[in-house]
Each structure stands twice: as C-alpha cells, then as structure tokens.
Amino acid sequence: MTKLSDKTEKFIARYGEMASHWGLNRTECQIHALLFLSPKPLDAEEISETLSVARSHVSNSLRELENWGMVKPTRVLGSRREYYETHADVWDMFRQAVSEQKRREIDPWMRTLREAVDELDDPYAKKRVGDMLGFFETFSKWYEDVRRLPTPLVRKFLTLGGKAVSLLGLN
Amino acid sequence: MTKLSDKTEKFIARYGEMASHWGLNRTECQIHALLFLSPKPLDAEEISETLSVARSHVSNSLRELENWGMVKPTRVLGSRREYYETHADVWDMFRQAVSEQKRREIDPWMRTLREAVDELDDPYAKKRVGDMLGFFETFSKWYEDVRRLPTPLVRKFLTLGGKAVSLLGLN
DNA sequence: GTAAGTTTTCACTCCATACAGAAATAAGAG
DNA sequence: CTCTTATTTCTGTATGGAGTGAAAACTTAC
Structure with a gap:
C-alpha cells in the first residue's frame, strides 16, 4: 500500500466530487483518479487500502469503470491478480x-x-x-x-x- | 389547474429523469419541462397543482431555475403574482x-x-x-x-x- | 396603520443509493 | 481433487438530499 501525499489525496477527493456528475459515483471516480495518477497499473487490493474503501466495493466499482471503458485490466506476469490502468492519452x-x-x-x-x-x-x-x-x-x-x-x-x-x-x- | 394528458405527463416525467444530471433536481427539471411545453407563462400556484408538488418547493425550485437563467419571471397586468416562462428559442x-x-x-x-x-x-x-x-x-x-x-x-x-x-x- | 396575498425559511420525514462486511462462488496451482 | 487466492453476490446500515407543511417574513392595496 502506497501512502498518498496530502496534495494527491486532496486532488483525488476533488476529482471524485467533480466527476460524480458524469454518471459514475464518487468512489468510482476516485478510483479512476488514483489510476490516472499512477505510473503503473494497480490491483484491487492496493486500491482498497490506499483509498480506505471496502474491497468488495472496489471490485464493483472497477467493473463499472470497465463497462464505461474508463479503465483497462491488464495481466501482470507471475500474478493471477488483475491490474488496472487508465488511458495513456x-x-x-x-x-x-x-x-x-x-x-x-x-x-x-x-x-x-x-x-x-x-x-x-x-x-x-x-x-x-x-x-x-x-x-x-x-x-x-x-x-x-x-x-x-x-x-x-x-x-x-x-x-x-x-x-x-x-x-x-x-x- | 390544467389537467395534463397522459402523454404530456410521461414526457415531463422523463424530462425530469434525464435532465437531473445537469445540476438541477428532478422537480426543478419537471417544472422547466412544464413551462417549456406551455404556450403561456404559468404562476407558482398552477405549477404546484399541476405537478402535485408542495407550493414551497415550487417557489424554491423556480428561484433555482432563475439562478440558472432557465426561466424568466414576467409580470402580468392586473395580477401581483409572478408568472414564469422559458426561452422562446x-x-x-x-x-x-x-x-x-x-x-x-x-x-x-x-x-x-x-x-x-x-x-x-x-x-x-x-x-x-x-x-x-x-x-x-x-x-x-x-x-x-x-x-x-x-x-x-x-x-x-x-x-x-x-x-x-x-x-x-x-x- | 391593517388586511390580503405571496414568497421564504425552517424543522421534519422519507427515500434512494453508496458503502461495509460476511458469505458464496469461481478460478488457478499443485 | 483440494487448497489457496480472487471476485461476486447479498444483506444490512447510514447518510445526503428531495420533498412536505406550517410558520415567519415580506409586499402591495386600501
């Protein structure tokens, strides 16, 4: 689990507020923000811990983000977990x-x-x-x-x- | 109070659902829909009765719609009530x-x-x-x-x- | 001034939905 | 097949905000 800096945390919080008018809820948007700022794909576990959100809720949110095409799951060698990332562009x-x-x-x-x-x-x-x-x-x-x-x-x-x-x- | 036809009622209801993602709530949008379809300006009383919404709630909603510039109040001769209408275009x-x-x-x-x-x-x-x-x-x-x-x-x-x-x- | 009409404020209820946590299900390694 | 690890489903809780109705505060007429 990566501890976020204050600035990053603030940004993610605001991102959640702002974007939740687009059909996705606050947590979903925050997850998207976190992935957007992360240089490497993250798995559900990491996201859950970093944002202090229930593991199950993260799963559901990731699924919804996937339906929207806002995150992409990627397999990482040697792990059976799914890792998620946002668009590069x-x-x-x-x-x-x-x-x-x-x-x-x-x-x-x-x-x-x-x-x-x-x-x-x-x-x-x-x-x-x-x-x-x-x-x-x-x-x-x-x-x-x-x-x-x-x-x-x-x-x-x-x-x-x-x-x-x-x-x-x-x- | 004008009784709405089924079709009109359905349209206003959907308008409320649809538009409530734009920062205005369901009732506010329904009021806007009603005014949008009305050939003449309506007062708060009429709106309240037609949509079966509390009179006070209509007042607040109209105020909010005014803040958004989505409705315009007009005075009608010989009445001290305010009448509201939407853009002609x-x-x-x-x-x-x-x-x-x-x-x-x-x-x-x-x-x-x-x-x-x-x-x-x-x-x-x-x-x-x-x-x-x-x-x-x-x-x-x-x-x-x-x-x-x-x-x-x-x-x-x-x-x-x-x-x-x-x-x-x-x- | 008072009375009638109109809008705003406020305290309360109620409902939708976000979210938690446990239980169930699925998937992969050996 | 079985153990481990990951995800999904389900049930309950709680929080925010929509909507109500009464009371207060304006406003205009007389």
Whole structure:
C-alpha cells in the first residue's frame, strides 16, 4: 500500500466530487483518479487500502469503470491478480467518456423526443419538442462527424476555434 | 389547474429523469419541462397543482431555475403574482444551460487542475494533471470563441460538421 | 396603520443509493 | 481433487438530499 501525499489525496477527493456528475459515483471516480495518477497499473487490493474503501466495493466499482471503458485490466506476469490502468492519452480518455455519455444519456433522450413528437396531441407542445429534437439532431450529426476524425485532427480543429468560421466565410 | 394528458405527463416525467444530471433536481427539471411545453407563462400556484408538488418547493425550485437563467419571471397586468416562462428559442435555452454548466462545473475544475499542477510533487502525477489541464484549456478556448458567435452562425457551423475540416484543408 | 396575498425559511420525514462486511462462488496451482 | 487466492453476490446500515407543511417574513392595496 502506497501512502498518498496530502496534495494527491486532496486532488483525488476533488476529482471524485467533480466527476460524480458524469454518471459514475464518487468512489468510482476516485478510483479512476488514483489510476490516472499512477505510473503503473494497480490491483484491487492496493486500491482498497490506499483509498480506505471496502474491497468488495472496489471490485464493483472497477467493473463499472470497465463497462464505461474508463479503465483497462491488464495481466501482470507471475500474478493471477488483475491490474488496472487508465488511458495513456487524455484525449482518448475523454473521447471515451463522451461517447459513453452520449450512448447512455443523449441517445435514449433523443428516442424519447421522437416518441413525444409522434404522440403529443397539443400542437404547441409538439412544435416545442420538435424544436428540441432538431437541436439534438444537429448536434448529434456534428458529433458523429467529429468522432470519426483522428485525435490530432480534432485537436487542430478545436484549436482554430472561431477562426474556422471566418476562414470558411460563413459570416 | 390544467389537467395534463397522459402523454404530456410521461414526457415531463422523463424530462425530469434525464435532465437531473445537469445540476438541477428532478422537480426543478419537471417544472422547466412544464413551462417549456406551455404556450403561456404559468404562476407558482398552477405549477404546484399541476405537478402535485408542495407550493414551497415550487417557489424554491423556480428561484433555482432563475439562478440558472432557465426561466424568466414576467409580470402580468392586473395580477401581483409572478408568472414564469422559458426561452422562446431552444438554441438560446441550451446556450444558457451550457454556459451555466461551464461556470459552475468546468471553471472551478480548471482552477483545481491548475492548483494541482503547481502543488503536486510527483513528476508523473504532475504531468498527467497537466495533460488534463491542456485538454480543458483547448476546449475552453474553443467554447469561448463559439460562444461569441450569433446563434444562426453556430447553427450553420455545426451543420457543416466534418466537412468543415476538409474544407479547411486540415487533413 | 391593517388586511390580503405571496414568497421564504425552517424543522421534519422519507427515500434512494453508496458503502461495509460476511458469505458464496469461481478460478488457478499443485 | 483440494487448497489457496480472487471476485461476486447479498444483506444490512447510514447518510445526503428531495420533498412536505406550517410558520415567519415580506409586499402591495386600501
């Protein structure tokens, strides 16, 4: 068990608070933070001791993080334990997070919107929901396009920022 | 008190579930949904009755929604009650939501990241946090640029999607 | 000033869900 | 097959926060 420094502990705590609005709970996020800061993969036992969280809870949390694609299990030679690590590249990490978020939240919500547009009787309500659906559809298409691009290109594109708009002569 | 249709009720309920990951609670989101679907502004009393939620809770929720800029109070002639309505344009609505979300979640998180980069002793951890900060900074700059554009332009820009990248000759 | 209408505050209840710890199950070594 | 080690399931507890309803505090009309 590695004793964490005060600064590290504080960071992990805040990471847990912050990220717990993304669908994962506090402990899950803290585990992710710990792995994110660790230069080498850690096993469940180590995580449990370092964060003072029940061993079983760590197992469940790791499983959930795996479902989200936020951690990767790796086998280490000569040990039968599973070791876990996070993405080496933060951009890949966030791309994964966003993609899961979309799959779990946005896509079902868009289905609900489509259903509502079909079902609602009141014409004003129908129009309003239709407007919202339109917004999501535009955004969703944009995202699907960007999603296909390799990371360095996304990076360049985002760095351009508003300049892209003037370069394209949209205004 | 207006009795809601089954379809409308279902939609409002789902809206509450979905949106409650955005920092507002279920009831607050349901109130927003109700106002969003209503062709005319509603007062707290009506909302309370229609959604079967305690009058006081509605008041508090409306206040919170106001803090978020998600509802606007309007005075109606000959009545001293306050009436509430949502944005007429969904794009404006989401721009407001995103802007609040950034102010309340992203900005503080970026401050934490900067602090951590300064404070952390372990060089690997420092590098990792720095990477994450870099990601947020790129994104934040992009957002600030886009934020300044008028809605129709943002719309055009997003609609272009991946084509923008090839048009700009980035690849 | 008082009275009527409206919002805010506060103390309390209740529910969801995070988390602990024990027990059960599975997997690998010999 | 059996012993050891690792993970999963299950049951109970506890904590945070949503929601209630009454009481207090404003606000405007008269």
